[in-house]
Structure formats: structure tokens, C-alpha cells
Amino acid sequence: MPAQDVTGNDANKPLIGIGSCLAGNAVRYNGQTKAPNQHVRALCETFNARAFCPEMGIGLGVPRPPIHLVGSESSVRLVDVETHTQDHTEAVRDYARNVLRQAPELSGYILVKASPSCGYDRVKRFNEKGNLAAYDQRGIFAAALAEFDPLLPLEDDGRLNDPSLRESFVSRVYTYHQWQLLLSEGLTAAGLVAFYSRYKYLAMAHHVPSYKSLGRMVANAGKEDLNQLGDQFISTLMAALTQRATRRSHSNVLFHLAGYLKRQLGPAERQRLSELIDQYRTGLVPLVVPVTMLKHHFANNPNAYIEQQTFLSPYPDELKLRNLV
Template identity: 40%
Template structure:
């Protein structure tokens, strides 16, 4: 099945290019192969692109948790300014790429997003609270984009959450480009209702109220507020309890059509999912079967039932 690839920024070394300080790479086969079928990667290597050689002296973050610099390990050269001058120009270039997310290299003093080590200039104190110089610049410049690190993508729940956020952001970007009106926002929200509910029930309620009362508001301001709430809600991880709430909600649409055997079978599957014996894909697949068999226009359009391509093999962890 043909599909439009989603533009995604990524640390160059994760694609297998030999750009690291030691002349090596950190090729990630899941990122390159499984995700690569759906994402159009825009590679970025801050060190090489800002003018550093391959191989090069290793670097680390030095300073205090709220004030640190990018320093070469042995010669103690401060490379912060060099990277930031390049970074400001690179950020402007990336504005033209319509990125829908970014995968950073974990632990990197330039590209690490979380828990990068900061070394005290003197003494042995180390803080695991830093963000790489480039990663911090990117995050500040694109505060709404879904961001993640390669290492965390090996956690099934974090991986699924990130990819869901990327697909939601892509659908939002496509919606926003059409410069449509209030009715189209209502349709966008309606199709995402159950997906939002599976992440944050309170946000689901607030967003419904926002859209319902938004007809007479400034449309651009309404869109900005809605997008902020949407992306904030999507950062919350789905849990078994949250998903069961949504699954039972969907089941309610078929209370008049289902036979007693079908209902009993689904409730048994739901109980197996509750006990972590079945992955989420099992009850979702059965609900999709009910949608096809009995028909329901509202559920047919719900992104919750098909938030990303099945071939990505998500929702399969227990």
C-alpha cells in the first residue's frame, strides 16, 4: 500500500553513517528498517556540520546543572559557541522541512535529550540532568514537535507513544495547511476523541468543551490553544486502565447488534488484556471486526482503532 512518508529529523549516526567522534556509527535497525518504511529521515550531525573533523576529540558537558558548556575532553576547548552559531542557521533551514518529529542520539553532549551527564569543572561531581547543546536548541525552537531518543524507543510503551504523537502531528499539519474553518476542526477533534481519551481523560473533556464553545472565538487563537492541549494530552502514556475505558466505551456502540456469544467472547478477551495476558492489538482487532460487520460511521472514522499502520507492529507488547 502506497503512503506518504512523514519527514522526521534524526541524528545521522543512527542511520549507519560513520560520523561519530571515533569514526564509527550507532546504526539502529528498527529505526532504519521498520520505521524507515514510513518516515523520510532528515539526518543531522551537529559536530560534523559545524565543522569538526572525523575522527575528533571526544567532548562532554561541563559546568553546573543550570549553566554548562560543550568542552573537549583532553584539550579543554570550549566548542559551545561554534555549535550554537551553526545551530541557529541549521534551525532556520529545518523550518522549511515540515518535520513532524525528531529522534536524537541518547547520552550525546550535543544530541542527548534526557539525562546527559554534566561534569563539574573541578572535582568529581556529576549530574545526570543535562540536555545536549543541539538538542536543547532544537527543543526550544520547535517546542511542539514530538521528540524522542533512540534508547527510549526500545521501550515498547515509549515507542508507541512517540509514533502516535508523530502521526497525530502529521494529521494536524495536513489539516492546518488547508486553512479550513470551524467545521473541519470539529471533524478533526471528533475523529481523535477516543485516541485522546486513551491518553488523558481530563484533557479529552476540556478539549471537547473548548471546541464546543469555540465557534465565536478568533479561529487562529482557537487553533493554537487546541493544538497545545492536544499535544500535551498525547504525551501522557496510555495505560491498561485507560485503554479498557475506551474499549468498553466502543463496545457500548454495539449493545444492540452483538450476540450474547460475541459479547461474552469480547469480555473474556478484555479480561485477558486486563491481566496482561493479551496485547492491546487483540481487543482492538476484535472491535475493528465488529465495526466492519455491523457498521458504525462514527467508529469507522476513529483514529484510535487505526492510529498508525499495522505493519509497524505496535500495540503488540504485553
């Protein structure tokens, strides 16, 4: 079964992959589909989405014998449930490699919860006798995607129910998409510095040590091999963005940004902004409240450096992801 575009092809939108069953296709072993949750549907409307099915991609039909993961914690095989003699491990790994070759513009992937091929984590592992051993695996296709493109943001439909994980996933997809666009134009030292300037506060919100490390890296732009430096930079940035941002870390960034307004705002406005940030820090209001106030003040007091900061708008506001974190 070839890859299938689920949504339109808007060049301005990132492209994500999605499990074909989540896209409404009856490709599961029993001939059924899997209804996507509301968050998956919303993301498919936000991004360009292309559907893939590893089992169909390696030539297995519908219906087909069920498969599961068998082996030790560090070494599993993807085999048929009944006899354990049909081993699909390498074929599925090769299919993942081919997906990335056919769609190098992929900026993220929505996997399928609990699937032995497409599960993100906590997938069932069985012993050679067919008895359940643990919930400690990643699906073979999912693991291969992570191995062949470590930068590619991955989540499954179940984990996307968590507002924090959903917000993180979308942030990483847009970040990776912007990096891919930068590379398509040709990486330059100036381009790398400009990219860091846009993403520094987003990195700070997720992982301060990485934020500091990124700053040291771009200080060497023009002095070191640019391709190697670029690889190190984006690996560090994407790893930082996988760290959960907290109310405390977000508040730290909000106060940094508010510092750019200290000469433009009167005492009462500064006090009100500080109170809103503190209300967010203590859980009284969501992140969107102080961010909206900051945007309001910067609209009235333009600052070219702050206007470019991805932290203020890491993705389209209409997604409303910051209403819940």
C-alpha cells in the same frame, strides 16, 4: 554536511529527522558511525527520514576533539573536553533553529542516546574541572528542538527499545503529521471539530482531563480566534499523548467503543467482547486482540462515526506495535 534523505520521499508518509550517525554515516568525533537498533531501522523504513548532524552542521570536521556538557544543572555549555575554551552551545542551538526552518514538515525526530548534542535525557554533565557531576541533562541540539518546536515528538534510539515509548512516539508522529496537513489546507472551525472527533478517544486513552478540556475547546470553535484556539488545541492534544496510556485507560476506551455495538451484537458476542477487553486489562492478551475484535464487529456493523476514530488505527497495522502493549 548537508541534510541527507535516508529513505524515499513518499508524500503520504510523515517525515522524521534522525541523527546522521544512526543513518550509517561516519560523522562521530572519532570518525565512526553508530549502528541503529532494529526499531530505528523499522521506523526509518516506515517514515520518510532525513539525517542531520549538529557537529558537522556547525562546521566541525571528522575526526574532531570530543565535546561534553559543562556547568550547573540549570545552565550548561557544550565545550571541548580538553580545554573547555571552545564553546559550541549557541552554534548548535542556531543549527537546530535552521533545521526546523529548512524542514518545517518534520513530524518527529529520533535523537542519539547519551550524546551531549543529541541526547534525549540523562546526558552526562561535568563540572569545570572535568569531573562527572550528574546524569541530568538533555543534549543542546535536542533541547533546542524542543524549545523551538514544542509539538515535535522526540525520542532517542535507546528509549525506542521500550515498546510503550515506541508506540507513543509513532502515535504522536502520525498525529502531528495529520495536524500539519490540516494546517496546510487552511484551518477552519469545521476542520478543527472534525479533527477532534477523530482523535477524542485516542486522547481519552492517554489523559482523560485533556480529553475533557479538548471537548470544551472545540465547543468554542467559531466563537474565538481560530488560530489561537488551534494552537491551544494541538498543544493540549500533543501533551496528552506524551502521557503513558495504561491497560486501564485503554480498557476504558475499548468499553466506550463497545457500547456502540450493544444493539447490534447478541448476548454471547457482547459477553465474549467484554471478556477479551477484561483479559487485556489484566495483562493476559495484548492490545491488538480486543482492537481486532472491535474492528471485526464494526466491519460487520458499520458505524460512520467509529470508522473515523484514530484510536482503532493510529498508525499502519503492519508496524505491529500493539502486539507488545
